[in-house]
Amino acid sequence: MTRLDLVGFGALNLDLVYRVADLGLLWRAGLEAVPGRETVLPREEMPHVLALLSSEGRLVAREGGGSAANTAVACARLGLRAGVVGRVGADEDGDFVLRTMAGLDLRGVVRAGRTGCSLVVLGPEGDRCIFVFPGTDWDPGPAGVDLAVPGAARLVHLSSLVGPGPRLAQQEAVAALPPEVVVSLDPGEIYARLGAAALEGLLRRTAILLATAEEVAMLTGREWEEGARELLGFGPEVVVVRRGALGATIFTARREWAVPPVPTEVVDTTGAGDVFNAGFLAGVLRGYPLEVCGQLAARAAAASLKGYGRTRYPGPEVFDGRNQR
Numbered sequence: 402m403t404r405l406d407l408v409g410f411g412a413l414n415l416d417l418v419y420r421v422a423d424l425g426l427l428w429r430a431g432l433e434a435v436p437g438r439e440t441v442l443p444r445e446e447m448p449h450v451l452a453l454l455s456s457e458g459r460l461v462a463r464e465g466g467g468s469a470a471n472t473a474v475a476c477a478r479l480g481l482r483a484g485v486v487g488r489v490g491a492d493e494d495g496d497f498v499l500r501t502m503a504g505l506d507l508r509g510v511v512r513a514g515r516t517g518c519s520l521v522v523l524g525p526e527g528d529r530c531i532f533v534f535p536g537t538d539w540d541p542g543p544a545g546v547d548l549a550v551p552g553a554a555r556l557v558h559l560s561s562l563v564g565p566g567p568r569l570a571q572q573e574a575v576a577a578l579p580p581e582v583v584v585s586l587d588p589g590e591i592y593a594r595l596g597a598a599a600l601e602g603l604l605r606r607t608a609i610l611l612a613t614a615e616e617v618a619m620l621t622g623r624e625w626e627e628g629a630r631e632l633l634g635f636g637p638e639v640v641v642v643r644r645g646a647l648g649a650t651i652f653t654a655r656r657e658w659a660v661p662p663v664p665t666e667v668v669d670t671t672g673a674g675d676v677f678n679a680g681f682l683a684g685v686l687r688g689y690p691l692e693v694c695g696q697l698a699a700r701a702a703a704a705s706l707k708g709y710g711r712t713r714y715p716g717p718e719v720f721d722g723r724n725q726r
Contacts, residue, residue: 403482403506403553404482404553404554404555405482405483405484405506405550405553405554405555406476406481406482406483406554406555406556406686407472407473407476407481407482407483407484407554407555407556407557407558407682407686408473408483408484408485408486408506408509408550408551408554408556408557408558409467409469409470409471409472409473409483409484409485409486409487409558409560410469410485410486410487410509410551410557410558410559410560410571410574410575411467411468411469411470411487411559411560411561411562411571412466412467412468412469412470412487412517412535412538412560412561412562412563413465413466413467413470413485413487413488413489413498413510413516413517413538414465414466414467414470414498414516414517414518414519414533414536414538415463415464415465415466415494415497415498415516415517415518415519416462416463416464416465416466416518416519416521416671416710417451417460417462417463417518417519417520417521418460418461418462418463418464418521418523418669418671418709418710419454419458419459419460419461419520419521419522419523420458420459420461420523421454421457421458421459421522421523421524421525422457422458422525423524423525424436424522424524424528424530426453426457427453427522427530430453432450432453432532434522434530434532435530436524436528436529436530437528437529437530437615438530438531438590439519439531439532439533439589439590439591440530440531440532440533441532441533441534441535441563441591442532442533442534443534444515444534444535444536446534447518447520447534450520450532451520454520454522458522461523461669461709462669462709462710462712463497463710464501464709464710464711464712465497465498465499465500465501465502465711466498466519466672466710467487467517467538467560468560468561468587468589468672468674468675469485469487469558469559469560469587469675470485470487470502471672471675471676471679471711472558472560472587472675472676472678472679472682473485473502473505473558473679474501474502474505474711474714475675475676475678475679475680475701475705475711475714475715476679476682476683477504477505478714478715478716479679479680479683479701479715479716479717479719479720480683480716480717481683481686482506483505483506484505484506484507484508484509484550484554485502485505485506485507485509485510486509486510486548486550486551487509487510487511487538488510488511488512488513488514488537488538489510489511489512489516489536489537489538490512490513490514490515490516490517490536490537491512491513491514492515492516494515494516494518495512495516498516501711506550508550509548509550509551511537513537514536514537515536515537516536516537517533517534517535517536517537517538517563518533518534518536519531519532519533519534520532520534521671523669523671527667527670529670529671531671533563533591535563535564538562538563538567548574548577551574551575551578551582552577552578552579552582554582555582555583555686556582556583556584556585556682556685556686557575557578557582557583557584557585558584558585558586558587558678558682559571559575559584559585559586559587559603559607560586560587560588560589560675561587561588561589561590561591561592562591563591568592568603571603572602572603575603575606576602576606578606583608583609583685584606584607584608584609585607585608585609585610585611585678585682586603586604586607586609586610586611586637587610587611587612587674587675587678588600588610588612588616588620589616590615590616590619593612593615593616593617593619593620594619596619596620596621596622597620597621597631597632597635600620601635604632604635604636604637605635605636606636607636607637608637608638608639609637609638609639609641609681609682609685610632610637610639610640610641611641611643611674611677611678611681612640612641612642612643613642613643613644613645613674614642614643614644617629617632617640617642620632625642625644626642626650629642629650629652630652633652633653633654638653638654639651639652639653639691640652640653641681641695641698643674643677645662645670646662647662648660648661648662648699649677649695649698649699651691651692651694651695653691658691658692658695660692660695660696660698660699661699662699662703663699663700663702663703664703665703665704665706665707666706666707667706667707668706668707668708668709668713669706669708669709669710670706671709671710672705672710672711673702673705673706674702676701676702676704676705676714676715677698677699677701677702678698679698679701680694680697680698680699680700680701680702680719681694681695681697681698682694683697683701683719684697684698687720697719697720700715700719701714701715701719704719
């Protein structure tokens with residue numbers, strides 16, 4: 402089997418991005434939504450939310466989604482050999498999602514049931530709410546997934562799955578990886594809300610943890626700086642905390658680095674953290690110092706902010722003029 406640089410292991414979703422004049426319409430419609438947060442809703446509520454957004458908003462993007470998948474796509478555009486592992490529906494949405502990942506190694510994808518969907522709602526000030534409607538990725542475990550695919554990768558990047566069954570199956574699959582395979586994890590809100598103790602099995606095998614400041618606080622119950630240092634004790638050798646427009650901070654047991662943001666035009670923040678992860682992990686896979694990896698990550702994320710979904714994911718030009726001190 403061809404050796405891959407990176408395999409993304411997580412949910413494979415359809416992302417529908419709507420722009421609305423006022424996020425207040427969500428609350429007036431009785432939806433529990435928090436700006437900047439993800440809300441998981443039952444599948445049967447999806448038609449109601451879609452009808453509301455179709456009448457009160459404008460569809461601006463239809464893309465493949467899923468945090469680990471986004472990172473894999475971004476890594477492929479940066480010039481890495483990338484693939485994905487997960488489940489996608491045996492439906493038209495699944496066909497579309499797979500087309501958006503053309504060029505990636507898709508041997509680790511199982512097709513069954515219905516494709517999960519995320520509705521991203523953007524307000525006038527760039528604030529957003531995300532509604533997640535699980536699909537086949539909520540089925541117990543990555544049944545039928547060819548684990549030889551992640552086992553042949555240099556690095557496996559994990560993101561959250563909905564429900565305890567898939568999470569535990571993901572944990573078991575990662576525990577079975579050869580020891581030379583590096584594991585990175587972006588817990589997202591879904592895993593972060595569970596707390597670090599509930600994720601101990603995953604964290605113990607994780608070398609690089611990438612999360613927002615809010616997610617670090619959820620994981621540890623502490624302020625993000627103190628929480629990041631605490632998470633190093635669970636297993637990760639590197640903890641990277643993303644802080645949006647304030648940049649990021651890289652933590653190791655010996656050093657800490659501040660990563661300044663790269664000023665840019667902001668059209669849509671959806672997936673920018675996933676592209677940041679791609680830039681950072683691409684730097685790691687190329688053997689660059691962690692500080693340089695952070696700079697690459699910031700440049701990659703800034704480029705992605707200029708368009709909706711995956712439309713402005715950057716290419717290898719991100720590496721041009723890198724500082725390799």
